[in-house]
Every structure is written in structure tokens, then in C-alpha cells.
Amino acid sequence: xxxxxxxxxxxxxxxxxxxxxxxxxxSGDTVMVHASLRRVGLLKDRGEELITAxxxxxxxxxxVMAYVDFHPTDEIPYFDIKxxxxxxxxxxxxxxxxxWPGAVRSANPGASMAAVGERAKLLCENHPISxxxxxxxxxxxxxxxxxxxxxxxxxxxQVTILHLAEHLAHIPDKRVVFRSVEVxxxxxxxNAITIExxxxxxxxxxAMPNRIFAxxxxxxxxxxxxxxxxVGKAEAxxxxxxxxxxxxxxxxxxxxx
Numbered sequence: 316x317x318x319x320x321x322x323x324x325x326x327x328x329x330x331x332x333x334x335x336x337x338x339x340x341x342s343g344d345t346v347m348v349h350a351s352l353r354r355v356g357l358l359k360d361r362g363e364e365l366i367t368a369x370x371x372x373x374x375x376x377x378x379v380m381a382y383v384d385f386h387p388t389d390e391i392p393y394f395d396i397k398x399x400x401x402x403x404x405x406x407x408x409x410x411x412x413x414x415w416p417g418a419v420r421s422a423n424p425g426a427s428m429a430a431v432g433e434r435a436k437l438l439c440e441n442h443p444i445s446x447x448x449x450x451x452x453x454x455x456x457x458x459x460x461x462x463x464x465x466x467x468x469x470x471x472x473q474v475t476i477l478h479l480a481e482h483l484a485h486i487p488d489k490r491v492v493f494r495s496v497e498v499x500x501x502x503x504x505x506n507a508i509t510i511e512x513x514x515x516x517x518x519x520x521x522a523m524p525n526r527i528f529a530x531x532x533x534x535x536x537x538x539x540x541x542x543x544x545x546v547g548k549a550e551a552x553x554x555x556x557x558x559x560x561x562x563x564x565x566x567x568x569x570x571x572x
Contacts, residue, residue: 326356326547331368334546338465339553342374345434345462347476347556348381350408354468356548362407365467365547366415370432378432380453380462381405381412382475385424393497393505394424401429405473423447424496425510434460445511448478455479462556468549472529476556480531480563481519486572488521490514522571531563538562 340346348369352362369379383401385394401409412418413429420429421439426447430438437460438453448454454476464476481489494510513519518527535541540562541554
């Protein structure tokens with residue numbers, strides 16, 4: 316993958332829209348976005364131009380989704396679906412999506428997604444508390460609606476939908492973890508809940524290399540299954556979600572099954 320330019324000159328909404336269309340994004344698409352605003356080259360409005368451009372290209376029937384997780388703060392040390400900020404590790408873009416007017420957020424604390432657009436509620440509702448990266452959560456729904464994954468200057472090792480591939484792959488010795496998280500409920504009460512899931516903090520089996528996700532994404536791109544062209548100042552890739560997950564499952568089962 317070509318290292319994108321770090322030029323931080325501002326780009327316009329109109330340029331971003333042209334670039335997204337040239338990359339292959341279409342009206343009505345449902346797309347999960349991973350973005351480095353620094354690499355895209357945005358300066359004004361903290362990146363709001365990018366979401367505006369995405370929604371303009373996707374139109375009224377389109378949807379943008381981002382992985383937000385949650386970040387405990389001194390003010391809100393528990394998970395509050397309405398107020399807990401996105402985890403800073405995932406960049407400014409995740410928090411912009413979470414706080415965008417009309418955004419919907421899913422209720423699984425660690426696997427929390429936020430989405431804006433026609434399918435936002437469909438993607439985020441009824442998110443299972445345990446195994447939330449599986450087929451019944453937002454990632455599985457993204458696949459089921461024929462969604463796409465958009466990488467905008469982002470680290471290919473942070474493509475969240477590959478946790479779905481780890482979940483689906485039939486391989487032995489997957490690590491399972493149990494996490495206790497305090498959650499604020501709709502009625503104002505709070506309590507700790509226990510979440511069971513495959514370990515997402517590292518590759519799900521010890522035999523996998525640390526950057527297995529990057530290797531899977533780069534292999535998929537090298538196969539010719541993704542489109543690529545600059546968006547703003549960043550090298551961008553558009554990947555069909557279903558095909559990416561199927562490819563990843565087959566490679567994981569072949570190499571680690």
C-alpha cells in the first residue's frame with residue numbers, strides 16, 4: 316500500500332465529493348468509514364467537511380457508520396449511550412459521527428457503533444451485549460445489506476469488521492474474555508454487566524501475527540477486489556464488506572485452522 320502524503324492543506328467539500336465518487340462510492344450505499352483526518356488534509360471545522368461530503372454523495376438513502384467504542388471520563392466513568400465519548404484511539408472522525416445530528420448509537424459498550432443516515436437505526440438497534448462483533452451486531456448487518464468499508468488514510472490493521480471474520484472462522488483455541496462494565500440504563504439506574512466475547516485486544520489465537528488485520532486487508536486489496544484512488548490528500552480504498560469478510564475467513568481458516 317502506498318504511503319499517503321502528510322500534506323495538511325485544507326480540501327473543499329466539493330473536492331471530497333468528486334474524489335469519493337471517483338473512488339466508487341454511490342448514492343444509497345451503506346459504508347463503514349475509517350479515516351485519518353490528518354492524512355485527508357482537513358483543517359476547517361475539525362473534519363465536518365468529510366461527513367458532509369460523504370452524506371452528500373450517499374444521498375437520503377445512504378448511511379455512514381463508524382466504530383466508536385466508549386471512553387470513560389471523570390464526569391462519566393460508566394457507559395452512557397447518549398453522552399460517553401468515542402474512544403480517542405480511533406481518531407476525531409469517530410466522535411464526529413457519534414455527535415452528528417440524527418446519529419444513532421448501538422448499546423454494546425465496547426463494540427459500540429454510531430451511524431447516520433437511512434439505515435442507522437437498522438444497523439445499531441438490538442446490538443447483542445455478548446459477542447457484539449458477531450453476525451447479529453452492526454458488523455453482520457453491514458454485510459447483510461451489501462455495505463462497504465472505506466479507508467481514508469487509516470491504518471489497515473484497524474479495520475474493525477475483521478473481528479467479524481475472527482468470530483465466523485472455524486479455528487481452534489480462540490481466546491474468550493469476560494469484561495465487567497458499568498452501564499447507565501434508560502431508567503437512570505446503573506449496574507455492572509458482564510460481557511463475554513472473543514478477545515478483540517489482540518489476534519484471537521496466539522499463532523496469528525500482531526498485524527494480521529493489516530495483512531488480510533493488504534492481501535484483499537492485492538487481489539484486485541477493492542478500488543483505490545486519492546480522497547483529498549489521502550490514499551483511499553473502498554472494499555465490499557461481504558467479500559472482505561469472506562476472504563478473511565477463508566485465509567484465517569486456511570492458515571490457522
